[in-house]
Amino acid sequence: MTFCPNFDTLQSTILVSKTFHRVFQTRPKSITRAVAGNIVGPALPQALRVIRFPYDDYDTLDGDLSMATACPEDDKSVITAEEVEKLEENCQVVAELEDIYSLMNKDRTSKTSVLTSEESWRFRRAMYRIMLYCNQFSGTRYTEEEIELNDEEILDKIRKQRTAVLNEYPTDELQQLHSVVQFLRSIFISLSTTDLDFIDSLLSTGPANALRAWQDRSYEVIQDDVEFTMFDDEDDAPLFEGYFSLPFENIWTERKVTPPKEDDPASKWILDQVNGANDTCSQCATPGGLKLYTEANWDRFPIILANLLKKNIKRNQSITQSFFTATAHLVASDALGPFIGDLFDFALKIKPEFDGWERTDSYCLTCLTRFLEEHLWIWFREERIKGGWTPPEDCWYGWNCRTQIHKRYHADTKNHLCAPIKGDPA
Template identity: 50%
Template sequence: MMALAGNARHLHNDVVDRIMLFCSTFETLISISLVSKSFYRVFQAHPKSIYWAVAYNAVGPSLPQAMLVVKYPYEDVPSSKTAPMLELTSPVIITPTQRRLLQENSQIVDTLENIYSLQNKNRKSKTSVLTAEESLRFRRAVYRLIFYSKLFPAMAYRPELPAAQLLDEIREQRIAVLDRYPTEELQQLYSVAKFLQSMLGEASFSDPALNDALLSSGPSGALLVWKYRSYDILEGKVPLDFGEDAEIPPGLVGYLSVPLKHIWTARRITTPSESDPPSMWVLDQVDSASDACSRCGTPDGFKLFCEANFYRFPVYLSRLFKGRLGLNTTIHEPFMAATGQLQYSESLGSLIRDLFSFRSQTAPAFDEWNPSDSYCFFCLMKFIEEHLWIWFFNKRIEDGWSLPDNCPDGYDCPLQKDNLHHVESKNHLCTPIQ
């Protein structure tokens, strides 16, 4: 495209305009507009339509919702949250800051769609396989939740505020904002919010009230909690103490659930059930719901593990050491050094896939196990337990460990708990001698 821009003096202005409309990113648009006077002249003549077209190329059909997010707050309505907030459908000038935010938000929404697809559409694909219509429903709802969290940010509701009267006003504002959406699209927003709450729930035992309050951190907050499997990442972003006696600030109680319940009632719509899956109202078809474990036949559907989602395995690896190795204090530190950064990350999936290369060193029963197959929690846990210690043994050798003599009792040795001299002088990463 840059070479074409260099020869633009031979092109008609309408052709130049069409070329610019097909730029996939703002960076490409700015670059070609500076390479050629012809391109620059056409760009200056039609900045709104060209910016809008490129924004659509970058964001997709949810652009009206994405633009509403980046244009808030509005200079003409600085204080009213119930004032008209129309999702833009006609071209406008997009400032450099807005362009940057559009791209940043689009990356967040892309990531969320991939995770949503993996967990609710097809658990074997790490990239979204949502149809165009399903993708629009999902992305539109995410942008509206981003907007909602900007209108009602978490840190505006510190524990000591607000007063009862102000609380009622805030809830009325929330209802007014959500009540603008058609019922069908509001149901889609509910399903996507439920998905975000499930992501938040992976940090600990799911608490619907807490996860509802944590939606105030926005979809980006849910993504951070999901990535690090910890609420602590929201420190300074949400006015919550996540200790045992933590209380939800009054302004965050029923953050999304209360206004939605009010709207369901006002519209005489049956309140969605807690058992409704996040796929409801968003997906027309689900591919993996009836899948069964390849080894035991348990029909766990999306709870099953495979190559694409091994990283979601929820148990700390150190708890899956063979035999009594978990009692061996000399193993714990080097093991944590080798795996501590892997837990709850994409790299955990790579480690579990690596374990399949050690099948030949264990019981023949595992010869036909493959990472591309599907496994229930218990079958995968069994597989990891049988192979993790072998992986760790090889890892220690690769790192230069001086191998001591093997203990005859190997990983089953009872002395690993109390006899420090024995555990320091013998290798227990070995099979017991029968």
């Protein structure tokens, strides 16, 4: 029973027979803890502290530093059914964040984590501690007035409390925690909708919200739920300024540790090895490592599809309107990856100069952009024809035509989804 991978399996096992049930009854506590360990892994003590911490017993606006040591990680008390549910829920969040971390920092070719068990432990232990910290100093604990508060004395008290909480951890585990914060930060930075001034406030909403923002490709999903005044355009939120960085600075100084650099990668302190760190683009040999594009990360390709229409077509409104409709389902969506994959298969059939461009290879941004620009418009022409569209007469200048940009009548009555047969018109 202690080997059951989750509680559903344990439950079914117990229900198999009376004998099995009696076995469980002899050691319910140790079996439950063992199964919890199977789900959460070696970071179980940290995971338990997140759900057991008596948040309501501590007011972060007073000077009491005792929350730093309250409800310690080595609490061995029995795990209740209610706790099991919360553990599974948080574990799901941490596991999904590990997949993203792995894709961004460990191996660009796999959508699921390939971290070693040691690396995974470091990552998860740090992530649960960040979860705890964000709950302890969550923005939802304060009133609107308190969030905007500029009272240096109170701010100082809160910062001391934050420092005290993090100061409980040994230096190496704190460095790991710092790297995981860098990773969460990079999630928000990767969302083009993020105003960088908000990042500390966004971080304070906790790892589960960073995951939601990543999945939704926008931080607005958090904003809608959390409704902090800190998201208002003009307002500062001094309460969240230096949310992690100020306590870290205090601790590095006090412990005489060299502080991590601003541009230290999120892999530092967590990973023993990065796969493909020195890989180059399969077409132009540009070094790219983890930044190269592969099937596993195509769905995060940063350029809007309509901007990849060839040359002047992208400014032909007659075309772009129907293009937007045809590709709306690909915008900020996981469907973009498979779409690009299909485009590789499509390309095989039409352009001999792209022979040898395999969908399984890695590409730099420039090369993948060029590939998309050369094929997307042809794909779109075929799509329209398949949908019953009869192209009007080809314009001589094809995708290169400038008249299509500013003469709507010309754009509507001539086909520009074709290659030029005459040179650039004046």
